[in-house]
Amino acid sequence: MSSSETIATLANAKGKGILAADESFGSIKKRFDNVGVPTTEETRRAYREMLFTTEGLEAYVSGVILFEETLGHKTAKGQPFVEVLRNKGILPGIKVDQGLVPLAEGSLEQTTKGLDGLPARLEGYVKQGATFAKWRAVFLIGEGLPSSALIDVNAANLAAYAKACQNAGLVPIVEPEVLMEGPHSLERAAEVQDEVLKAVFAALKSRRVDLPQMILKPSMVVPGAKATPVSPRDVGEATVASFRKTLPSELPMVAFLSGGQTEDQVNANLSAINQAAALTEEPWRLTFSFGRSLQKTALGLWKGETAHVAAAQKALLASAARASTASLGR
Numbered sequence: 001m002s003s004s005e006t007i008a009t010l011a012n013a014k015g016k017g018i019l020a021a022d023e024s025f026g027s028i029k030k031r032f033d034n035v036g037v038p039t040t041e042e043t044r045r046a047y048r049e050m051l052f053t054t055e056g057l058e059a060y061v062s063g064v065i066l067f068e069e070t071l072g073h074k075t076a077k078g079q080p081f082v083e084v085l086r087n088k089g090i091l092p093g094i095k096v097d098q099g100l101v102p103l104a105e106g107s108l109e110q111t112t113k114g115l116d117g118l119p120a121r122l123e124g125y126v127k128q129g130a131t132f133a134k135w136r137a138v139f140l141i142g143e144g145l146p147s148s149a150l151i152d153v154n155a156a157n158l159a160a161y162a163k164a165c166q167n168a169g170l171v172p173i174v175e176p177e178v179l180m181e182g183p184h185s186l187e188r189a190a191e192v193q194d195e196v197l198k199a200v201f202a203a204l205k206s207r208r209v210d211l212p213q214m215i216l217k218p219s220m221v222v223p224g225a226k227a228t229p230v231s232p233r234d235v236g237e238a239t240v241a242s243f244r245k246t247l248p249s250e251l252p253m254v255a256f257l258s259g260g261q262t263e264d265q266v267n268a269n270l271s272a273i274n275q276a277a278a279l280t281e282e283p284w285r286l287t288f289s290f291g292r293s294l295q296k297t298a299l300g301l302w303k304g305e306t307a308h309v310a311a312a313q314k315a316l317l318a319s320a321a322r323a324s325t326a327s328l329g330r
């Protein structure tokens with residue numbers, strides 16, 4: 001599948017979003033620990049089989065982001081996950097960054113590794129059936145943070161990654177995540193979002209990344225988890241105001257991360273963002289690429305038991321349906 005076909009499939013799928021199921025070994029262990037499921041290759045495989053074989057998922061989901069290990073996994077009956085997804089018309093994608101490392105010794109800030117040997121890895125992922133990719137960079141808000149050093153290095157790395165993906169025929173999802181950690185206000189989150197997105201798009205342009213052939217995966221503009229929450233309407237207006245200042249109109253699609261918001265919050269906010277964007281007829285499709293908020297209820301029901309698969313799948317489908325409704329501004 002060519003990049004143009006991939007981006008057309010993802011960007012034109014109105015009412016659909018992307019399921020992020022690309023938790024690294026460490027992240028999936030944290031999620032499993034929370035519900036008392038032991039972490040082994042087999043439990044990781046069985047969990048993802050539960051997610052991907054959910055009947056009807058394709059009504060709400062046009063792509064799934066996989067972790068490297070999962071890209072090679074099969075169902076218990078031996079069908080590759082890539083084939084399971086493709087048979088439903090869902091595109092398989094792949095997380096290609098290799099996680100976070102300290103920006104410098106003793107720094108609170110973290111940057112993302114994974115550029116070394118990236119072109120060769122991308123070639124391998126394409127052979128395994130991946131059609132798009134994801135790279136996550138994080139920005140912590142604090143006293144004097146994020147630093148300009150972090151913003152520069154993360155923007156440059158996201159652009160280098162995106163260019164390598166396009167050279168390999170993969171659609172890049174560029175994920176600059178402004179973290180919700182801390183007591184900062186909505187206004188401070190908006191300021192950081194503006195600064196980060198400006199730097200990221202400047203770096204993408206200077207690398208000559210083809211903007212109509214990529215997807216942005218940002219945070220919503222929300223106050224810190226330790227601050228007083230604001231209304232979805234405020235989040236909608238702040239997020240769209242930031243995008244008007246920073247996003248090029250050629251960008252086809254924005255797919256938000258959930259970032260630790262509850263399912264109710266994140267869906268109310270996604271809906272309000274779409275309502276705010278409709279008022280001023282913004283050009284981008286604004287949808288979801290949620291991990292935690294789509295999976296949390298399903299994982300809690302599944303608990304590693306075959307007997308609970310049907311209940312967990314029903315919950316996943318319901319969560320995906322709610323996110324889909326929100327992506328339509330309802």
Ligand code: 13P
Binds near residue numbers: 175259260289290
């Ligand atoms: P959350 O929706 O859980 O933030 O995960 C999305 C994601 O892909 C993070 O990289």
